[in-house]
Amino acid sequence: MILANEVTKRYGDAVVVDGLSVTIPKGGITSIIGPNGAGKSTLLSMLARLLKMDGGSVTVGGLDVTATASDVIARRLAILRQDNHLSARLTVRDLVTFGRFPYSRGRPTLDDKAHVERALAYLDLGALADRYLDELSGGQRQRAFVAMVLCQDTDYVLLDEPLNNLDMKHAQSMMKTLRRATRDFGKTVVLVLHDINFASWYSDFVVALKDGRLAAAGTVDEVIREDMLRDIYGMEIQVHAVAGQRIALYYE
Structure with a gap:
């Protein structure tokens, strides 16, 4: 599991994440939702140690992300940020191979290459493997970056948008x-x-943020509710059951 305890991030006088504590269960998909400026991406970056915390602690699979060596964390946790643009001209296969760096240190073995091919196939990128990233559509590039993260073969995968x-x-x-x-x-x-x-x-667990604080955390049935969403987003939202799932409709 991922355990965030009293996590805080400030930029000057602005508190972006305010003493937030949440436990993210192991396994399945956890979605972090909330309005713009709620602190979602900031929280994710602190969970992944990409952003220094101003207070609190985070453990991932029992490892303190602040105290654990980078190469150890990189074999347990992978992250894809929103700003995943590269200036270098790389093929899709080159990019996905970067996911093996924590293991190969830039010298891919046969096992690393097998992981690369598996990730390419999993994201249906085989036909695009030798194409350059700048020749792809935005959606194809996004799939390539996700393939890179999956190729890292970690227990925990964090994805920002x-x-x-x-x-x-x-x-x-x-x-x-x-x-x-x-x-x-x-x-x-x-x-x-x-x-x-x-x-x-698609989620098994949902974490909802508002104004840098935890608004709700739980199953879809516990969080995707009209009263909860109205409080989080400040607007009227209807929730309906469709095919055993919940969907939300927005209206003025």
Whole structure:
């Protein structure tokens, strides 16, 4: 599991994450939701040790992210940030191979190459493997970056807005792939999402933030509720049951 205890982040006088404590269960998909400025990406970055905390602590699978060596953390936890643009001209295969760096240190073995091919196939990128990233659509590039993260072969995968640049069809395909990864490989996937319907449909656990604080955490049935969403987003939202799942409709 991932345990955040009294995590705080400040920028000058502005408190972006305010003494937040939450336990994210091991296994399945956990979605972090909330309005813009709620602190979602900041929290994710602190969980992954990309951003220094001003207070509190985080453990991932029992490892203190602040005190544990980088190479050890990199074999337990992988993260994909929103700003995942590269200036270097790389092929898809080159990019995905970066996911093996914690193991190969830039000298891929046969085992590393097998992981790369498996990740390419898993994200249906085989036909694009030798194409350059700048020749791909935004959605294809996003799939390539997710393949790189999965290729790192960690227990925990953190994704910041992985549905960026994806239309509805490809966003659905991405969520199905991530859910399948939790089942096929026993991974724990934690992702920041703006679309609460994707969070509702595919998540096992939901963490909702508001103004840098924890507004709610629990199962979809516990969090995706009209009263809860009204308080979090400050607007009227209807929740309906469809095919055994909850979906939200917004209205003025």
